[in-house]
Amino acid sequence: MAIQITANQVISMAPDASSTAAGKKLANTKHWQQIGQNSDALWGECQGSALYQVRIALPTLTIQCSCPSRKQPCKHGLGLLLLAANTPEAVPVSEPPEWISTWLAKRAAASKRKETQESPNATSSPTATATQRKTAEKRLAQVNKGIELLDLWLNDLIRNGLGNLETQPATFWEKQAAQMVDAQVAGLASYIRRLASIPNASPDWSEKLLARLGKLALLTQAFHRMEQLDAAMQEDIRQLIGWNLKEEEVLANGEHVSDNWLLLGQAIEDIERGRAQRTWLLGTTTRRSALLLQFSFAGAPFSVHHPLGICQKAELVYWPGVQPQRALIATRQGEMEQFPECLPGVETIEAFLDDVATALASFPWRERFLCTLCQVTPVYDATSSRWHICDQHGQALPLVKGEHWQLLALSGGAPVDFAGEWDGEALLPLGIVVNKTYHIV
């Protein structure tokens, strides 16, 4: 089967516009030789200043090129993918040349090595465990100290009044965040950084800020009473505060779920010194949602490209917690599946909000939810310039500020299946199903 990818998906992988343009120029058979693909890879040789060998592993679309470009992926990789997307017949299924088969063999060996490295965690030597315990104790002491400082700071804010915060410079928040970084509680640090944008941003900002501060207080309160919480909740609290789990720890301790996963869409957000990417997945059988998180810093591209609007049979592993949401793809199983003609979702906004309430009841710090609604209508109100998603029962949820003309153009006022990200205030559209086809918006 030929590779399933659209030109738009390829373009979304490009690190910048000039790479896209250069890639498009190379998407022509005249630049290529020894071009081919099989179920594991796509390959070709491109004549640039020298002859460059481009290797693309499927289905992760990991691109490796022998050119010296620092851009990732480089124009040669993009060019080959664009060629495969636009003119599949130009990339015949064939036997891989030696430079591809050795590369694939090496990759397989590397991932096997990783797997075998991951398993013997349990049987580490007693001395190592002792050092580990010591480090952990040291860190806990630091965290305790940090949280103590945070509690004092929070109390001070309330004692002096939130009204005073209106005139505080950004450094006011940053100083507190830096203190949290020093105390090794990075989760709390980024929570505080996000508070900085609330004052003066809306008429009811003080209420919003108080709500956020209150939730932060609930979190430190939960930390103080950690021993009273069950193990899953403890995991959640530790992650929120800043204990990061390594991938192998997630693989070892997280819940493994196999399903046909729909890759519904992506949101990218600027964070301190970089970007965070949230990719939303939905299991067609389990109906479970999953969030793949990726970070990139200093303008670097995200390390893994997730093609969107596809259905992939895979085993996911969730980060441990009460209501697991964040996940990683442990193994992709086989080729991509046909995307379903309608989305697994609820029919009414009421039902969706009920699900949100239930989720919040078991884990009150949940910030974002995947929302899949069936047979809802995107509506634009010109007088208020506001966008809504309306269900068949006369209820509506607002969309995030911005222009959502694509939704209206595709739906034409008719009900559609909709996927979006709900942050408690507004929906960020990810995609809709129109005429049995899923469109990323």
Next chain:
Amino acid sequence: MDTLVASAIVGTGQIGNNQLVTDTPIDALATQLSADNTERSLLLTAGAWAVYHQAGYCAEPAPAIPQLAPVEVLASCSAKAALLLANLLQGEHSEVLPEALELLQKAHLRLSHDLLPQALAIHTRPVHTALVPVLGERGRWLSQFNQEWKWVNQLLLEAEKSLPANAETIWQEGTLEQRCMVLRNLREIDPAKARDWLAEVWKQEKAEARTAFITTFEVKLSLEDEPFLEKALDDRSTNVQAIAVSLLARIPGSALAQRMQVRADAILTYTKGKITMTPPETIDEHWKQDGLDKDGAAKTSTLQQIISFVAPSHWEERFGMIPEKLISALKKDEAPMMLEAWSQATLRHNTTNWILPLLDMWHHSFKKSKSYTDLEPAIQMIACLPQQKAEDIIAHLLFENTHWNSALTVLPRPWSHKFGEACLQALQDHIRTLKKNDPGYYEWNQILDAAAIALPESCFERALQPWEMPEEEKNGWVISYWRSNLTDFSEVIRTRKQLMEEII
């Protein structure tokens, strides 16, 4: 909750241990908190309330759902074509966009729905005209929701050449652009009524509006418009006056046309096989009213202006000669300015039999001219010719002097195979024998750009084959300049080729 927020804003330091009530079940929970730390209690209560509030989020009542978009009549373009079109709409090779839209229209296809927001957001007026037929029902439906997209509806009405039901309201209350559109359409249907509408408001309108409105008289212009236009000759605005003069001059038998003819007859005389210009000795009473320079009766520009208003056929009758003879009877020093005056008159009165003789003269005088010459009137005349004739003329002019390259822009596209081949040949000859510093590089590159979007399909194969170029060592920049231009050229051709293959 309000008291809780108020306490938090003012600060517990100021307000003391106020009652922390939210009027929700949270209050019962809050009583379990220890009382010794007011700040902490407030924070935890607020936190619990926030989650309570979030979990109890209520959906809004849905706003009015718009009417369903009508079912499409045309089929959508293919997915591959949509991809190509998306690139063009994003500005890549946007010069090909009008052709692509035309192809869609000819194939009875429309833009796919996902392309519509991008297409509607385009600001270029000529592209709008090409877009309207391929927007489909969905595009027209979508355009009603965005003020910036109102041009769709306006163009649709214009194309119908009919009046909307609320035409009179638009005429009274609409924007200048909308009012012009209504007036123009009304002129098509009922010029007398259009005149009445305009006469009613004429005095109250600003100069800008009067200028715009009077321009609509070009639609179905007739002798019946004369009284109105005569009055406009006294308009305070010189723009309005100038347009009125020009319109009246185009009405055969109008008083102004006759006045101009009388003046012109006094200026041009034919003696001893030569046409001579003599400035008038007196100026008549209508001189200023007809937009002529009172102090410049002797100025050549005024003479030129008068001649340009008179239909060229008048001279054939008056001197009993065909255009070729008339042109060759001009005196050498007066020929260039007469050439311009007659060219303008030819364009104004649409006198086709004068175009070829005049162009011939343009060609000769341009060859001899050492100073800059504005070729615009000549190029406009070429635009009036049928395609094949225009191509023949341009081929003749262009390959002798590349300064004629701007004439290519008025040729209908695609060019004929013959003309396309001739252009390719000339370009390939030029590039094969590039000279140091390539003195004509700018003009030749403009010809290449014009060819990229105008070559017919039958020339693509030749255009896409490798072009012969001199050795690289010499004239480094010239070679890389042309190499890069040719890359762009073949990309445009390739894009057009793909479009033609995909849009069928």
